[in-house]
Structure formats: C-alpha cells, structure tokens
Amino acid sequence: MIENSMSIFASLSIAAAGIALLCTTVPARSDTSPPASRSPAKSAERPWDVPDLDKLPDDDWESTVLRGRDLVAKTASLIGPENPDPARRFAGNNLNCQNCHLEAGTKKFGLPFIGVYADFPNYRARSGAVGTIEDRIQGCMTRSMNGKPLPAGGPEMTAIVAYMKFLSTGRPVGSAMTGRGAGRMPELRRAANPVHGKAIYAQTCAACHGDHGQGRRAGPPGDGQGYAIPPLWGTDSFNDGAGMTRLINAANFIHNNMPNGTNWEQPALSVDDSWDVAAFIDSQPRPQKSGLDHDFPKRIEKPVDAPYGPYADKFDPAQHKLGPFQPIRDAIKELTSAQAGTQSSK
Numbered sequence: 638m639i640e641n642s643m644s645i646f647a648s649l650s651i652a653a654a655g656i657a658l659l660c661t662t663v664p665a666r667s668d669t670s671p672p673a674s675r676s677p678a679k680s681a682e683r684p685w686d687v688p689d690l691d692k693l694p695d696d697d698w699e700s701t702v703l704r705g706r707d708l709v710a711k712t713a714s715l716i717g718p719e720n721p722d723p724a725r726r727f728a729g730n731n732l733n734c735q736n737c738h739l740e741a742g743t744k745k746f747g748l749p750f751i752g753v754y755a756d757f758p759n760y761r762a763r764s765g766a767v768g769t770i771e772d773r774i775q776g777c778m779t780r781s782m783n784g785k786p787l788p789a790g791g792p793e794m795t796a797i798v799a800y801m802k803f804l805s806t807g808r809p810v811g812s813a814m815t816g817r818g819a820g821r822m823p824e825l826r827r828a829a830n831p832v833h834g835k836a837i838y839a840q841t842c843a844a845c846h847g848d849h850g851q852g853r854r855a856g857p858p859g860d861g862q863g864y865a866i867p868p869l870w871g872t873d874s875f876n877d878g879a880g881m882t883r884l885i886n887a888a889n890f891i892h893n894n895m896p897n898g899t900n901w902e903q904p905a906l907s908v909d910d911s912w913d914v915a916a917f918i919d920s921q922p923r924p925q926k927s928g929l930d931h932d933f934p935k936r937i938e939k940p941v942d943a944p945y946g947p948y949a950d951k952f953d954p955a956q957h958k959l960g961p962f963q964p965i966r967d968a969i970k971e972l973t974s975a976q977a978g979t980q981s982s983k
C-alpha cells in the first residue's frame with residue numbers, strides 16, 4: 638500500500654516535472670546545455686551515429702565485438718557473482734557496465750563509449766601516469782564493479798576493448814566530440830543539500846530503486862539475471878573509490894538520464910534537485926576500497942569533488958563532497974601558479 642501510493646506519487650511528480658519543463662524550462666535552458674552541443678554550425682563534428690553491428694561480416698571480429706557488447710550489457714551473469722564458474726567471477730557486485738554506461742555505451746551524455754578508444758593511452762591524474770584503455774577498464778572493475786581486475790590479455794578484456802574500438806569507428810584521435818561523459822550543467826553557489834535530496838529521492842527515485850537504494854532483482858539471486866533496476870548504495874553497489882561517488886559525475890548523470898528514459902534534451906529534474914539528490918545518494922553507505930589515499934599522487938591534480946583526502950588545499954572535506962566547488966578550483970589555481978613560480982625561480 639505504502640509502496641503503491643509512493644509510486645503513484647513518483648509518476649505524478651515525474652509527469653509534473655515534464656510539464657513544467659515543456660512550459661517554462663526549455664527556452665531558458667540554453668545555459669544548462671553542455672557547451673557547443675546546440676550549435677551544429679560551430680563545428681564540423683560528426684553526428685551522434687552509433688556504428689551498426691548488423692553490418693559486420695559474420696567472422697571472428699564480429700563475434701568478438703558482440704561478446705564485448707554482451708560483457709558490457711550482462712556483466713553480472715558473465716563475469717560477476719552470478720557466473721556458475723567461480724574462476725570467471727571478476728566483478729564483485731551484480732551491476733552491469735551498462736547500468737551506468739547506458740544503452741551498452743551508446744547513449745549521448747549517458748557515459749558513452751563512443752569515441753573513447755581514440756582517447757587512450759592518456760595521462761591519468763588518478764594514477765599520476767599515462768595509462769591504457771585496459772587500465773581504465775580495470776579502474777571500473779575494481780571500483781564501480783567493486784571487484785578484481787580482469788586477466789590481462791584474456792578473452793574478456795580483448796572483447797571489451799574490441800567493442801570499444803568498434804564504437805569508435807570513424808572517430809580519429811583528437812576529433813571533436815560532444816556527448817561524451819555525463820554532461821556539465823551549471824554548478825550551485827551553495828553546498829548541495831542531502832536532506833532535501835532525500836525528499837527528492839523518496840518522490841522520484843524510490844519507486845524504482847527501492848526505499849533503501851537496494852534496486853530490484855530480475856528474479857531470485859543465482860538465476861543469472863542480476864538486477865532489473867540496479868542498487869544505488871549498500872553492499873551490492875559501487876565502492877567509495879568509484880567515479881559515481883564524485884558529486885559532479887553523479888549529479889550530471891542523474892540530471893541527463895534519470896528517471897531512466899530521460900535524456901539530456903529534456904531533463905526531468907531541475908538543476909538544484911539533481912545536485913541535491915546526487916548528494917543524498919553519495920552520502921549513503923557503500924563498500925570501501927582500501928588505499929584510496931594513494932590515488933592522485935600529485936595532490937594538486939586531485940579533482941575538486943574527490944570525496945576522500947588527502948587534499949592539496951585547506952578546504953573542509955565536506956566541501957569537497959558537497960561543494961560549492963568554484964572556491965576550491967580558484968584556490969587550486971593559485972597553488973598551481975605558486976608552484977610554477979617556485980619552479981621557474983629555481
């Protein structure tokens with residue numbers, strides 16, 4: 638009964654948000670859309686076309702790419718706790734990559750894999766070194782998936798990289814690309830408010846993700862199906878070193894993609910509500926990763942919203958979690974130029 642009325646309330650408020658958006662928000666939204674995304678004239682950018690799997694000839698390359706897509710879509714059953722063979726279990730939770738990398742990594746501003754292959758190797762601030770696309774995938778295996786690395790050079794890694802290469806067809810190194818990541822809505826001048834976020838969660842998210850963020854399984858545990866709706870916190874969620882625990886990632890992801898089915902062109906939640914609900918989710922308990930203090934060995938390169946220290950600046954850890962972030966950015970900028978000054982005077 639309670640759950641019922643909750644879900645009616647949820648759909649009402651989603652519908653209400655949609656109507657409010659149609660009436661008022663769209664014309665005013667030019668400042669909230671990610672830079673350059675609305676003006677095709679500005680760049681000779683390729684449109685957001687997803688390479689067609691059906692056009693691949695029936696051969697080993699095709700079967701490897703398809704396998705990669707399956708690993709992204711059905712991670713829990715293929716390399717997670719639901720694989721009957723313990724030797725093939727690498728993910729520690731029952732999430733699928735595509736719970737975050739939406740539509741198997743093809744959705745604009747849904748953390749897509751389109752074009753990603755052309756970006757690697759690149760310098761990774763988190764490790765303080767240049768890393769490969771394989772290293773990046775292992776990052777999500779050990780954090781977002783709360784598991785262990787895939788065997789280096791093994792069939793799973795090869796298939797996932799092949800799928801990413803396929804999704805980057807026609808996107809050369811350095812080509813312009815809008816739609817990667819989760820987007821960039823304006824930041825708040827205040828700290829995000831998890832208490833208000835909790836109310837938003839109850840109204841708009843709990844009907845799907847559960848009152849305790851536990852998600853909803855497709856069937857009983859062990860059926861190889863994993864979740865129909867993924868958990869957002871608790872023991873079967875991403876750990877505290879994952880990218881989704883950074884408020885800027887989470888808030889933009891939610892704004893442009895949640896409730897599931899929303900897209901960046903018609904967000905359902907306001908900018909403020911998106912920050913606040915993200916702050917609520919990111920302040921809930923989740924698995925802990927050891928050794929996080931070794932991340933970002935060059936402290937000055939640590940993202941302003943990294944939710945764990947140590948930090949190069951003197952801001953309160955709470956401000957790194959909840960913002961506002963601009964004062965931190967300004968302080969880091971000063972520290973950086975002070976450092977550059979010291980180096981050049983040597």
Ligand code: HEC
Pocket residue numbers: 709712732733734735736737738748749753756773774777778781782797817818875879880881883886
């Ligand atoms: C809980 C959400 C979540 C899950 C599940 C997840 N990831 Fe990620 N992943 C992220 C976030 C957030 C980022 C961006 C992090 C950042 O840049 O700070 C990311 C980034 C990446 C990138 C780099 C993308 C880019 O644009 O440079 C790759 C590659 C990647 N993930 C692969 C995977 C694979 C493969 C899996 C499954 C084995 C996976 N991820 C599971 C959240 C997730």
Ligand code: HEC
Pocket residue numbers: 732735736737739740838841842843844845846865866867868869881890891895896897906914915918
């Ligand atoms: C209609 C059901 C529904 C509603 C309502 C909904 N979600 Fe989701 N959410 C999903 C589904 C399904 C996925 C996984 C998408 C996929 O696998 O394709 C997801 C994925 C996510 C993820 C990334 C995966 C993870 O486990 O962390 C986050 C974060 C998230 N939702 C947050 C929210 C928030 C916050 C709200 C409320 C503003 C919300 N969702 C409302 C269904 C929903």
